[in-house]
Every structure is written in structure tokens, then in C-alpha cells.
Amino acid sequence: MFEAGLLANRRILITGGGSGLGAAMAARFAELGASLVLCGRRAEVLQETAEQLRSHGSQVDTIVCDVRDPQAVEAMLDEIWRVAPLDVLVNNAAATFIAQTERLSARAADAILAPTLHGAMYCTLGAGRRWIDGEHAGVVLSILSTSTITGRAFTVPSAMAKSAVLAMTKSLAVEWGPKQIRLVAIAPGAFPTAGATAQLRPDGRSADPADRVPLGRVGRHDELANLASFLISDQAGYITGEMVVQDGGTHLRGSGAEDLLRWSDQQWSAHRAGRAKS
Ligand SMILES: CCCCCCCCCCC/C=C/C(=O)SCCNC(=O)CCNC(=O)[C@H](O)C(C)(C)COP(=O)(O)OP(=O)(O)OC[C@H]1O[C@@H](n2cnc3c(N)ncnc32)[C@H](O)[C@@H]1OP(=O)(O)O
Numbered sequence: 001m002f003e004a005g006l007l008a009n010r011r012i013l014i015t016g017g018g019s020g021l022g023a024a025m026a027a028r029f030a031e032l033g034a035s036l037v038l039c040g041r042r043a044e045v046l047q048e049t050a051e052q053l054r055s056h057g058s059q060v061d062t063i064v065c066d067v068r069d070p071q072a073v074e075a076m077l078d079e080i081w082r083v084a085p086l087d088v089l090v091n092n093a094a095a096t097f098i099a100q101t102e103r104l105s106a107r108a109a110d111a112i113l114a115p116t117l118h119g120a121m122y123c124t125l126g127a128g129r130r131w132i133d134g135e136h137a138g139v140v141l142s143i144l145s146t147s148t149i150t151g152r153a154f155t156v157p158s159a160m161a162k163s164a165v166l167a168m169t170k171s172l173a174v175e176w177g178p179k180q181i182r183l184v185a186i187a188p189g190a191f192p193t194a195g196a197t198a199q200l201r202p203d204g205r206s207a208d209p210a211d212r213v214p215l216g217r218v219g220r221h222d223e224l225a226n227l228a229s230f231l232i233s234d235q236a237g238y239i240t241g242e243m244v245v246q247d248g249g250t251h252l253r254g255s256g257a258e259d260l261l262r263w264s265d266q267q268w269s270a271h272r273a274g275r276a277k278s
């Protein structure tokens with residue numbers, strides 16, 4: 001689909017790059033010649049993904065970093081820049097769960113806002129400052145959600161965080177455009193991963209996420225990775241401040257949370273209790 005060296009000589013940090021869509025993007029970027037830094041909280045998950053990529057000859061470093069912690073983010077970026085500047089930051093790390101919003105504790109809301117909004121902001125500000133100080137061009141790709149368009153009942157902190165990162169994307173596209181820094185985003189629909197399925201599709205929710213998709217199927221990870229590759233490449237050099245929706249048309253039908261309106265308080269209590277046991 002792309003020329004072989006599309007991302008040659010690009011140094012790319014993917015937050016949450018050890019699993020799911022982050023790992024899928026890592027594999028595609030590596031095939032296209034990029035060198036990678038993957039971060040996340042679990043060292044063993046990062047190592048496993050990195051070893052797979054290295055076995056195909058790719059240059060991959062891993063850094064354990066909790067993006068909720070601004071000092072840890074600064075230490076990670078210092079460690080990266082000691083070797084060479086990044087060219088691309090991918091804000092992919094995030095967290096979510098379904099819950100009745102009126103039952104969320106402050107700690108529960110922060111468990112979602114902190115990685116999804118604050119983490120993306122800390123990484124973007126840290127990379128942007130270094131790019132501007134070093135007069136280095138850069139690209140920030142953020143993985144968002146169609147909740148930025150529709151809102152989404154029962155995952156309100158996630159919808160709030162993703163919408164805020166979209167606001168950051170549009171705002172900094174203007175402020176940092178003159179510094180040759182582009183900011184772009186993808187709003188994926190259903191791309192099944194272990195993380196998303198565990199958090200969003202508990203037993204008791206209507207069966208197949210493909211049922212709601214006008215195109216009749218869920219997304220393939222390679223489709224998202226290809227779109228991401230295009231957006232961070234020079235081929236997209238005149239695109240900034242934009243979010244591309246990749247959801248098979250699903251958000252045009254609604255946010256996707258409507259089935260949860262029919263859950264009873266008893267079902268929600270059972271869901272909470274099930275989580276406590278697991
Ligand atoms: C098949 C494909 C699906 C279809 C998709 C359709 C499109 C939807 C698009 C949605 C957009 C966003 C998607 C995603 O982000 S998917 C990625 C999901 N991955 C993750 O979430 C990974 C990271 N997750 C985590 O780090 C943890 O799971 C999490 C922070 C979310 C919870 O961690 P943990 O349970 O360990 O946290 P704590 O015990 O510290 O709890 C913190 C407080 O939060 C409260 N809590 C936790 N879970 C729930 C719950 N289910 N309901 C209510 N409250 C909850 C917990 O009680 C703590 O609060 P308190 O101390 O006050 O009790």
C-alpha cells in the first residue's frame with residue numbers, strides 16, 4: 001500500500017505501545033522503516049512486543065512510564081532525547097470502563113481522566129517544548145474516539161478526556177503550525193482488543209459489536225495502522241488539526257451506548273460486584 005521506506009529515519013514514541021492498537025501501529029511503523037520507543041506501565045508486555053518486532057530486524061526501545069505522572073513523562077522524554085530527538089509522538093495510552101456516571105467516585109473519574117487526558121497532555125507538551133527549543137519538526141497523532149462527536153453515556157470521563165484531547169489537537173495545530181509541528185487524530189470505531197473488550201463489553205451486553213456497524217464488520221488492526229502511517233508521514237504534510245473517523249459509519253447511527261439505557265440498577269450492581277471479584 002505504501003512505499004517501503006515511508007517512515008525511514010523516523011523515531012516514534014507510542015504510549016501504550018505494548019498491547020492492542022498501540023502494538024499494531026508499532027508493527028506497521030516498523031515495517032515502514034521507523035525506529036520505535038514503546039512505553040507503558042507493564043515491563044513484560046512491552047518486552048514481549050519489542051522482542052517480536054526486533055526478531056524482524058526493527059530498532060525498538062522500551063521505557064516503563066506511567067503517563068499519569070508528569071515527572072515520569074519528563075524523565076522518559078529526557079532519556080529519549082539523550083539518544084536522538086523524536087519525530088513523532090503517538091498518544092495512544094488510555095483507560096475506560098462502563099459505569100453509571102452518578103455512581104462514579106472522584107477516584108474513579110480520575111482513573112480515566114489521568115491517563116487519557118493528562119497523560120496525553122504531558123507527553124504532547126514535553127515533546128512540543130523539546131521540538132520548539134531544538135527547532136525540530138514534529139507530528140503528534142492522538143488516538144481518540146467517536147465520543148468526541150456523539151458524546152457517550154456510561155463512559156463519560158472517557159468521552160470528556162477524548163474531547164479535550166481533540167480540543168488540544170485543533171488548538172495546537174494553530175499555535176505550533178508555524179513551528180512545523182502537525183497535530184492529527186484518529187477516531188476509531190470498534191477495533192476489538194483485549195483491553196477494550198474487557199472494559200467495554202462485559203457479559204450481559206448485546207452480542208456482536210459488528211451488528212451496529214453499517215459496513216457490517218468491526219475494524220481490522222492493519223486498517224488503523226495504515227491510516228496512522230499515512231497521517232504521520234510526509235504524505236499527509238498538509239494535514240493538521242484534523243481527526244479522521246474510522247468506524248465503518250457507526251457513529252452516524254448513534255453513540256453505541258443505547259443498550260446500556262435498558263440495564264437495571266441490579267445489573268449495574270452485579271457488574272460492579274463482578275469487577276470487585278475479578
Ligand atoms: C469489542 C470492542 C469494543 C467496542 C468499542 C466501541 C467503541 C468505543 C470507544 C471507546 C473509546 C475508548 C476506548 C478505550 O479506552 S479502550 C482501552 C481500554 N483499556 C484500558 O482501560 C486499559 C487501562 N485500564 C486500567 O488502567 C484500569 O482498567 C482502570 C484504570 C480503568 C481501572 O483500574 P483498576 O480497577 O485497577 O483501578 P482502581 O482499582 O485503582 O480503581 C480506581 C477507581 O475506579 C473505580 N472503578 C474501577 N472500575 C470501575 C467500574 N467498572 N465501575 C465503577 N468504578 C470503577 C474503583 O472503584 C476506584 O474508585 P474507588 O477507590 O472510589 O472505589
Ligand SMILES: NC(=O)C1=CN([C@@H]2O[C@H](COP(=O)(O)OP(=O)(O)OC[C@H]3O[C@@H](n4cnc5c(N)ncnc54)[C@H](OP(=O)(O)O)[C@@H]3O)[C@@H](O)[C@H]2O)C=CC1
Pocket residue numbers: 015016017018019020021022039040041042043045065066067068091092093094095115119143144145146187188189190191192193194195196
Ligand atoms: N479498541 C477499540 O475499539 C478502541 C480503542 N480506542 C483507543 O485506542 C487506544 C488503544 O486502545 P486498545 O488498544 O483498544 O486498548 P489497550 O488496553 O490494549 O491499550 C491501552 C494501552 O495503554 C497503556 N496504558 C494504560 N494506562 C497507562 C498509563 N497510565 N501509563 C502508560 N500507559 C498506559 C496500557 O499499558 P499498561 O497497562 O501496561 O500501562 C495499554 O498498552 C486507546 O486510546 C483507546 O481509547 C478508541 C476507540 C475504540
